[in-house]
Amino acid sequence: MGRPPAEPDVGCLSESDDWPLWEVFLRGRRGLAHQHVGSLHAPDPELALQNARDLYTRRGEGVSIWVVRSTEVHASDPDDQGPLFDPPADKAYRHPTFYKVPEDLQL
Amino acid sequence: MSPTYSEESRELAFQEAIDSDRTVEPRDWMPERYRSTMIRQIAQHAHSEIIGMQPEGNWITRAPSLRRKAILLAKVQDEAGHGLYLYAAAETLGVERRELTDLLIAGRQKYSSIFNYPTLTWADVGAIGWLVDGAAITNQLALTKTSYGPYARAMVRICREESFHQRQGFELLAELSRGTKAQHEMAQDAVNRWWWPSLMMFGPPDTESPNTAQSMAWKIKRVSNDDLRQRFVDMTVPQAQALRLELPDPDLRWNEARGHFDFGPIDWEEFRQVVGGHGPCNQQRISVRRAADEEGAWVREAARAWEGRQQSRTSAA
Ligand SMILES: [Fe+2]
Ligand SMILES: [Fe+2]
Numbered sequence: 469m470g471r472p473p474a475e476p477d478v479g480c481l482s483e484s485d486d487w488p489l490w491e492v493f494l495r496g497r498r499g500l501a502h503q504h505v506g507s508l509h510a511p512d513p514e515l516a517l518q519n520a521r522d523l524y525t526r527r528g529e530g531v532s533i534w535v536v537r538s539t540e541v542h543a544s545d546p547d548d549q550g551p552l553f554d555p556p557a558d559k560a561y562r563h564p565t566f567y568k569v570p571e572d573l574q575l
Numbered sequence: 576m577s578p579t580y581s582e583e584s585r586e587l588a589f590q591e592a593i594d595s596d597r598t599v600e601p602r603d604w605m606p607e608r609y610r611s612t613m614i615r616q617i618a619q620h621a622h623s624e625i626i627g628m629q630p631e632g633n634w635i636t637r638a639p640s641l642r643r644k645a646i647l648l649a650k651v652q653d654e655a656g657h658g659l660y661l662y663a664a665a666e667t668l669g670v671e672r673r674e675l676t677d678l679l680i681a682g683r684q685k686y687s688s689i690f691n692y693p694t695l696t697w698a699d700v701g702a703i704g705w706l707v708d709g710a711a712i713t714n715q716l717a718l719t720k721t722s723y724g725p726y727a728r729a730m731v732r733i734c735r736e737e738s739f740h741q742r743q744g745f746e747l748l749a750e751l752s753r754g755t756k757a758q759h760e761m762a763q764d765a766v767n768r769w770w771w772p773s774l775m776m777f778g779p780p781d782t783e784s785p786n787t788a789q790s791m792a793w794k795i796k797r798v799s800n801d802d803l804r805q806r807f808v809d810m811t812v813p814q815a816q817a818l819r820l821e822l823p824d825p826d827l828r829w830n831e832a833r834g835h836f837d838f839g840p841i842d843w844e845e846f847r848q849v850v851g852g853h854g855p856c857n858q859q860r861i862s863v864r865r866a867a868d869e870e871g872a873w874v875r876e877a878a879r880a881w882e883g884r885q886q887s888r889t890s891a892a
Contacts, residue, residue: 486671486672486673486875487878487879489666506660506663506729506732507666508659508663509672511875511878511879511881512878512881512882512885515878523659523660526652526653526656526736527736543602546600546602546603546604
């Protein structure tokens with residue numbers, strides 16, 4: 469049980485005799501992007517899609533499913549969070565609230 | 576991953592993050608004990624969902640109407656889904672579902688002791704939905720705020736699905752309770768048998784629950800066993816009245832000063848017996864699970880072989 473943890477939200481990447489792991493993405497309704505909902509085991513893409521249908525859409529939660537092999541997901545390192553995501557913090561001018569405009573104008 | 580951080584300072588930083596309500600995500604550094612506690616708890620929860628299909632599954636072929644059969648099928652299928660969401664959450668911590676299944680079958684990981692009781696009559700399906708799912712919801716609602724992200728997210732999803740489980744049980748019992756005298760008695764008998772084991776589902780009293788303090792500090796657990804149990808009792812008593820069924824506890828009464836219902840002592844010796852493997856159905860539950868695993872092995876193998884063949888065909892073409 470001491471194996472290093474896997475990708476964010478992505479299950480264990482080593483594979484035993486169990487079927488490989490897939491990440492499941494659902495489009496809730498037309499007009500929305502696919503969103504990650506969880507993972508499951510399946511031997512191939514077809515069965516992964518069918519299992520995802522049974523497991524994640526029993527109540528009409530989706531109109532479209534993507535499945536992606538978990539090993540194909542590459543993720544940023546949580547320890548790099550600072551260097552990766554802090555730089556915009558001092559760039560307030562990227563936000564509209566940075567600018568002073570007359571209050572009575574629609575701008 | 577700076578090696579200059581000592582284990583101790585990492586643990587302090589981890590606790591600070593937890594204290595400020597930061598969710599722990601899979602690739603974050605975490606103390607080994609947090610990881611192993613989380614794996615054990617999620618696995619035990621997943622096993623409970625999977626084993627929990629057996630007592631109710633027992634009645635699918637004998638449901639008294641097509642409507643009831645469809646409902647029960649849907650409920651049991653949901654429980655399978657809950658088990659799978661939870662195994663997936665456990666796998667983000669670096670274990671494999673296969674290992675967890677092996678540990679369950681070997682009797683080295685536990686599941687909720689409630690599922691070691693038999694379902695003797697159709698009314699038991701109602702009592703399980705109303706009381707057992709009711710207790711599970713009380714527990715799971717608190718867990719939607721647990722500190723480990725994938726577990727909390729699985730709980731949100733599960734809670735959304737659970738409410739129909741409790742309602743269908745309540746409705747089933749209400750029908751029986753208002754039916755013939757024999758039906759009413761069957762409903763009462765089921766409630767008599769399931770009430771105390773349902774109270775035990777929240778685990779030993781806080782005074783005898785040694786891991787609670789650490790689990791609370793890590794926000795794995797957000798509400799103590801006794802507080803959850805009290806919540807469940809307070810919620811259930813008026814429902815029993817609406818059902819016109821008695822809860823089998825002569826000490827059960829409203830305590831104005833506390834603002835809660837008082838209830839009688841729980842037989843913790845029975846709990847220890849059942850957890851220790853001596854409940855009425857422990858052997859049966861595990862042997863059914865093992866048989867399903869063994870008898871399904873060829874399907875898993877065949878599907879893998881088929882996929883292997885497809886792969887080599889594509890690469891040859
Ligand atoms: Fe469940
Ligand atoms: Fe349930």
